[in-house]
Amino acid sequence: MIVHFQNSLDFARQLDSNDPLKGFRDKFYLPIINGQECVYFTGNSLGLQPKTTQDYVLNELEDWASFGVEGHFHARQPWFSYHEMFPQLLTKIVGGLPEEIVVMNQLTVNLHLLMASFYQPTGERFKIICEAKAFPSDQYAFESQVRFHGFDPGKAIIEVAPREGEHVIRTEDILSTIQQNAAETALVIFSGVNYYNGQVFDMKAIAKAAHEAGAYCGFDLAHAVGNIELHLHDWEADFACWCSYKYLNSGPGGVAGAFVHQKHFSNTNLPRLAGWWGYEKSTRFLMQKGFKPIETAEGWQLSNAPILSMAAHKASLDIFEEAGMDRLLAKGKMLSDYLFYIIDSINAATAEKLIEVITPRDAKGCQASMLMLKMGREVFEALKNNGVIADWREPNVIRVAPVPLYNSFEDIHRFGEIIRGILKSA
Numbered sequence: 001m002i003v004h005f006q007n008s009l010d011f012a013r014q015l016d017s018n019d020p021l022k023g024f025r026d027k028f029y030l031p032i033i034n035g036q037e038c039v040y041f042t043g044n045s046l047g048l049q050p051k052t053t054q055d056y057v058l059n060e061l062e063d064w065a066s067f068g069v070e071g072h073f074h075a076r077q078p079w080f081s082y083h084e085m086f087p088q089l090l091t092k093i094v095g096g097l098p099e100e101i102v103v104m105n106q107l108t109v110n111l112h113l114l115m116a117s118f119y120q121p122t123g124e125r126f127k128i129i130c131e132a133k134a135f136p137s138d139q140y141a142f143e144s145q146v147r148f149h150g151f152d153p154g155k156a157i158i159e160v161a162p163r164e165g166e167h168v169i170r171t172e173d174i175l176s177t178i179q180q181n182a183a184e185t186a187l188v189i190f191s192g193v194n195y196y197n198g199q200v201f202d203m204k205a206i207a208k209a210a211h212e213a214g215a216y217c218g219f220d221l222a223h224a225v226g227n228i229e230l231h232l233h234d235w236e237a238d239f240a241c242w243c244s245y246k247y248l249n250s251g252p253g254g255v256a257g258a259f260v261h262q263k264h265f266s267n268t269n270l271p272r273l274a275g276w277w278g279y280e281k282s283t284r285f286l287m288q289k290g291f292k293p294i295e296t297a298e299g300w301q302l303s304n305a306p307i308l309s310m311a312a313h314k315a316s317l318d319i320f321e322e323a324g325m326d327r328l329l330a331k332g333k334m335l336s337d338y339l340f341y342i343i344d345s346i347n348a349a350t351a352e353k354l355i356e357v358i359t360p361r362d363a364k365g366c367q368a369s370m371l372m373l374k375m376g377r378e379v380f381e382a383l384k385n386n387g388v389i390a391d392w393r394e395p396n397v398i399r400v401a402p403v404p405l406y407n408s409f410e411d412i413h414r415f416g417e418i419i420r421g422i423l424k425s426a
């Protein structure tokens with residue numbers, strides 16, 4: 001559908017009234033600032049709370065009160081198998097088979113667990129290829145994994161950076177770095193969406209190049225899951241992990257997820273760090289020696305499930321299921337296109353360019369990273385004072401992320417008007 005955008009409140013409201021997902025905003029608590037619902041543009045950092053979450057969590061507290069330990073088998077959703085509800089709800093979201101998906105732990109923990117299996121450096125093949133400016137937790141994970149195996153991070157970690165004067169990492173540079181280091185690369189790992197510039201990576205091409213080089217390939221989907229289209233199975237990613245509290249609205253520090261490609265299930269040579277919850281279910285409670293993994297992604301589980309945070313996750317994923325990933329992707333694209341249009345129109349109205357959007361137009365999700373060429377702090381403060389919650393990254397980047405479940409086109413219009421207001425008064 002081609003929509004000719006207009007910069008007017010009427011037009012924004014018209015887009016909202018035609019939006020098939022407009023009713024979903026009311027399913028969330030929007031923070032109130034100065035007596036007014038805020039414009040919440042940090043769903044990429046901590047998604048908002050669904051109004052149903054409290055009930056889901058309370059149910060589990062009640063069942064714990066009523067049943068004690070018996071809740072493992074007699075709760076309304078028995079805790080023993082609680083996590084088994086998630087793969088089906090996540091198949092569309094990550095593009096994996098149900099057996100390839102498991103909900104467990106937290107993101108950085110899953111990253112380490114999966115690297116324990118898929119980063120097996122040898123004297124010849126020890127390098128990790130990743131993006132420059134990966135999220136800090138990932139950088140520390142890579143660095144410590146390399147040291148753990150006795151290698152030097154300075155030699156083992158190859159970061160692909162944007163070219164001089166550019167903000168986006170070119171796919172061709174990623175692929176050629178993999179090719180140039182082919183014989184020495186053990187693992188290629190990228191995010192799905194870079195947290196800083198909002199760039200969506202070509203995961204299919206990266207996985208293909210990694211495999212041609214004889215390396216494993218993994219993705220950190222923290223900023224991608226629930227945001228962009230994913231086909232982990234078809235792309236043949238070896239593994240992936242993600243958190244649930246950003247676009248997936250499952251609460252601060254919520255339970256995370258992991259994907260392991262089906263092709264690895266029967267490979268008993270793959271090293272792993274094991275725990276009892278990854279043990280074959282029918283004989284788990286015989287409590288015997290000798291680890292026998294479940295031959296699915298569940299075989300990577302360590303601990304029994306954190307039910308309270310899983311209840312919050314379930315509340316949120318039920319909303320995703322109702323909204324449907326296809327509709328969310330379509331609206332997400334419209335929202336971000338409208339956001340880019342509004343930013344363009346602000347730039348067009350100033351003699352000197354104010355904002356350089358460093359998020360690539362043709363490879364973006366629900367995020368625009370605005371490099372402020374001047375007045376960065378003033379703009380950020382004015383947004384805050386006018387009820388827009390955005391995110392500031394040093395030295396001068398404002399990240400805004402309108403999301404399809406609870407943001408509106410009117411939110412984006414209001415954001416644009418606030419910036420225009422400061423420019424007028426400057």
Ligand SMILES: *Cc1c(COP(=O)(O)O)cnc(C)c1O
Nearest residue numbers: 106107108135137195220222243
């Ligand atoms: C948000 C984020 C994290 C956070 O890790 P936690 O273990 O959930 O604290 C890690 N990596 C990336 C890429 C992220 O975007």
